Amino acid sequence: MTTLYARYAAHIDAALDALEKEGVLQPGVDRRNLTVEPPRDASHGDLAANAAMVLAKPAGMNPRALAEALAAKLNAIDDVASVDVAGPGFINLRLTDDAWRAELTLIAEGGADYGRSTLGKGSIVNVEYVSANPTGPMHMGHCRGAVVGDALATLLEHAGHKVIREYYVNDAGGQVDVLARSAHLRYREALGEDVGEIPEGLYPGDYLIPVGQKLAHDHGDRFVGAPESDWLVLFRETAVAAMMDMIRADLALLGIHHDVFSSEAIVQREKKPEAAEAILREKGLVYDGVLEAPKGEVDPDWEPVTLPLFRSTQFGDDQDRPIKKSNGSWTYFGADMAYHFQKAQTADALIDIWGADHAGTVKRIKAAVTALTGGTKPFDVKLVQMVRLLRGGEPVKMSKRSGNFVTLADVVREVGKDVVRFTMLTRKADAQMDFDFAKVVEASKDNPVFYVQYAHARICSLKRKAAEAGITASGSELGRLDAADLGLAKLAAQLPRLVESAALAREPHRIAFYLYDLAAAFHSYWNSGNDDPTRRMFQADAPEVTAARLFLASAIGQVIANGLAIMGVAAAEEM
């Protein structure tokens, strides 16, 4: 399905072709920057085209003259009520009321699919998100990236992509060894030993107690005094598996389910880093060299060592990056580049969602993907800023040392999945955000979650009330819809365009802001019925008007529901 705006872009293209044929416009002028958009100021019309201003100079024409010539062509289109040339050469189109009524019918026919686009042409996008280390339960630091990644994945699906939702399990580094040792302590504890305080440097959380118990149950006491080499791998794998079960359960609370969980350990076992290194050495992009001493603070322990380095400076990075440590094992980056190359085998484009604290490593991984794929796979890293947790304006205290951080599960239990998801999308990803427990559950218009949900619930309530009166929505009397009604219809008809532009920008928060605007317009309309009974959607003595407005309200409800679906938020039927 093409959007209204795409249809008019095609009309303009055709009009330009005609002008070329008539000799008014010279052929071959670059048309790439032409747009058809709703004007910022609705009083200018329904659609605004910039074609005349963009083409005037390369075509050597006066922009207003070109605009007038185009306007004459566009005026002939059936759905166009009027065409104006304004300002420096804007072409403002006003559509007939019937054209907007037809949009309402499209919404009704489209149902849950209204707003879906074929823009992505079925190309495969791999979205990697969450990828929290498997060393404990999900906490609120992970939450925003999880929601943004998941909503972005759904958004891309609506925009016509096939999406792979992927989680990279960092089960190969030093942190999971620490996890294994922590589990060993809990294992001894489970066998009756008094282990006392959990020592510094190990994970203290209670969540490892059942892991220790399971290990004790399965293996008895034979690893109690055994050297680490006897049990480390076993304990690590057991603990990581348990952590991943926990993380999957936490994510499920948010309605998040990944398609693929990729293990760093398996990436290494399958020699993917070696393969990537060979490719890069072949291209002269990995060499054995010595890093310069770090700038800034002087480290007395720094010693020059020869390491295999990736030439990321060739792609704009500050320095070349080691892919192996001096002990011969792979660095995080060394494995990660191989992992990204692996993802690129089954996708046309890659997107990673990272916490902003990893911003410093974006250049090297982008460089590596470009180098390994020859630049054939577009790769975006979206950085998600931190969330500050508040309760009634006061920061929530978190003590990482005691393991008493605020877990995602606790927050979802307290405020609900829908509130968490919606709130996380009420700010663009690269802006910092406050999450105040008191505010997000507030039932007032200050709270966008509530405000949008309430609009949907109001529409459901209206339908129930009309059903009791024996009136059902009907698209056969849409002529009874007036200017105020059609104003709402115009806003509702924006959804397809919003889906496309939000998907192109990879910014799911735009859907949230759009829904807020739509809900505000709806509430405003609704309230106008307080003063003027003829503005009410339900009028028992005017069944035709009611049926038509019910059709309008249903369309708005559908659009809200579809937008919320992209965000992964349920559309409440009553509050």
Place this chain on the structure above:
RNA sequence: GCGCCCGUAGCUCAGUUGGAUAGAGCACGAGCCUUCUAAGCUUGGGGCCGCAGGUUCGAAUCCUGCCGGGCGCGCCA
């Protein structure tokens, strides 16, 4: 020292990838409830879009340089 992100109303933030007179909410002022749900609505004031240049028909948006804030700059993950 270098890199990345940010700077828009008193506050919190949008701004449709460069469009027309820069928007919304909160807060402040003025109105509105025997309600199709006031869990709100209507309306008013409030701006050097950090500063200075540049690019062009047009800049909050793109480029350069400053100023200010945040984050990062290990063979960590």
